[in-house]
Amino acid sequence: MRAAYVVEPSADHPVDALRVGDLDAPPAPAGWVSVDVRAGALNMHDIWSLRGVGVPPPDGPRVLGSDAAGVAGDREVIVYPVLPTAPTGRTVTHATLLPDAGHGVLAERVVVPAAHLVPKPAGLSWAEAASLPTAWLTAYRMLFTRAALSPGQVVLVQGAGGGVATAATCLAVAAGAIVMVTSRSPAKRERALALGAAVALDSGERTPELADVVVETVGPATFAHSVRSTRAGGAVVVCGGTSGFTAHLDLPRLFAREITVHGSTMGTLDELRSLVEFVDTHHVRPVVDSVVDLADIHRQAGRMLAGAGFGKLCVSLS
Numbered sequence: 001m002r003a004a005y006v007v008e009p010s011a012d013h014p015v016d017a018l019r020v021g022d023l024d025a026p027p028a029p030a031g032w033v034s035v036d037v038r039a040g041a042l043n044m045h046d047i048w049s050l051r052g053v054g055v056p057p058p059d060g061p062r063v064l065g066s067d068a069a070g071v072a073g074d075r076e077v078i079v080y081p082v083l084p085t086a087p088t089g090r091t092v093t094h095a096t097l098l099p100d101a102g103h104g105v106l107a108e109r110v111v112v113p114a115a116h117l118v119p120k121p122a123g124l125s126w127a128e129a130a131s132l133p134t135a136w137l138t139a140y141r142m143l144f145t146r147a148a149l150s151p152g153q154v155v156l157v158q159g160a161g162g163g164v165a166t167a168a169t170c171l172a173v174a175a176g177a178i179v180m181v182t183s184r185s186p187a188k189r190e191r192a193l194a195l196g197a198a199v200a201l202d203s204g205e206r207t208p209e210l211a212d213v214v215v216e217t218v219g220p221a222t223f224a225h226s227v228r229s230t231r232a233g234g235a236v237v238v239c240g241g242t243s244g245f246t247a248h249l250d251l252p253r254l255f256a257r258e259i260t261v262h263g264s265t266m267g268t269l270d271e272l273r274s275l276v277e278f279v280d281t282h283h284v285r286p287v288v289d290s291v292v293d294l295a296d297i298h299r300q301a302g303r304m305l306a307g308a309g310f311g312k313l314c315v316s317l318s
């Protein structure tokens with residue numbers, strides 16, 4: 001089967017560490033099933049894997065990928081990519097993603113736990129469906145579980161072009177929130193307005209009003225602005241740090257305004273089901289930057305590394 005994988009990570013040149021070739025399909029453990037993947041999507045997690053950060057060194061080819069949609073038997077499905085240490089409940093802490101357990105999904109045929117299949121809505125393309133399980137699930141949990149977003153609230157989304165950011169913008173707009181975004185790129189600001197954002201600002205620009213909820217994925221480049229832009233009693237929800245992992249925190253502003261900072265990671269299987277239902281019911285289409293054949297995945301990885309994309313960078317495997 002064709003697969004995208006890493007053998008020797010490269011901290012400095014992660015795209016060069018990306019390989020595409022034929023590998024044997026892994027055997028299915030008891031209770032797991034095969035999925036013929038039709039489309040997948042890249043995430044920053046794959047770049048970290050290519051850099052060799054956060055996972056033990058591979059002891060052979062390690063297939064990448066936590067986003068996939070495909071066919072299992074006669075069912076069109078989306079794959080839930082989290083292997084939690086605690087299989088029930090709302091918490092997903094200490095979660096392991098399928099690729100980190102040696103079962104990445106950027107391959108023509110993958111094996112996944114049978115319970116991890118969610119029906120694909122007929123109205124979504126394969127690439128749109130493959131965009132949901134990582135970035136969109138993360139945005140869903142950030143907004144609705146961690147921040148308990150309600151209609152009419154003001155949401156600030158930092159770094160408008162990212163997979164999580166475009167998801168947060170679409171989901172918050174569909175939920176009846178007033179959405180402000182920031183981006184360094186005028187073109188991305190325009191595109192965020194087209195998704196329904198009410199306000200699009202340059203990165204770091206003063207917001208016209210304070211936000212109830214800030215979706216923070218960028219890290220130190222925007223974190224101080226996130227806290228500065230949060231109203232009294234509001235929340236900053238953090239799921240990542242594309243610009244780095246150490247940020248300055250203005251403590252007086254935090255305590256004087258009684259701001260809450262939430263960490264958030266991925267989402268539960270129930271949250272993925274709720275997300276898929278939400279997307280279907282509200283006719284939300286995941287934002288796909290582009291789709292290329294798996295053979296051209298280096299192009300997508302390069303766009304991700306350069307921060308050039310707007311929405312999900314997808315690959316086709318059909």
Ligand SMILES: NC(=O)c1ccc[n+]([C@@H]2O[C@H](COP(=O)([O-])OP(=O)(O)OC[C@H]3O[C@@H](n4cnc5c(N)ncnc54)[C@H](OP(=O)(O)O)[C@@H]3O)[C@@H](O)[C@H]2O)c1
Pocket residue numbers: 043044045134135138158159160161162163164165182183184185188203217218221222239240241242243264265266304307
């Ligand atoms: N915890 C989890 O479960 C989880 C799940 C998914 C993703 N993540 C993390 O979330 C983060 C976002 O991932 P993603 O795939 O959505 O997007 P991404 O491709 O990492 O980029 C997000 C945005 O960050 C902005 N950005 C990057 N560097 C910047 C800088 N120096 N100054 C200002 N803005 C900057 C860019 O926005 P503009 O170009 O628009 O300015 C870019 O579109 C990553 O760190 C990822 O690892 C975590």
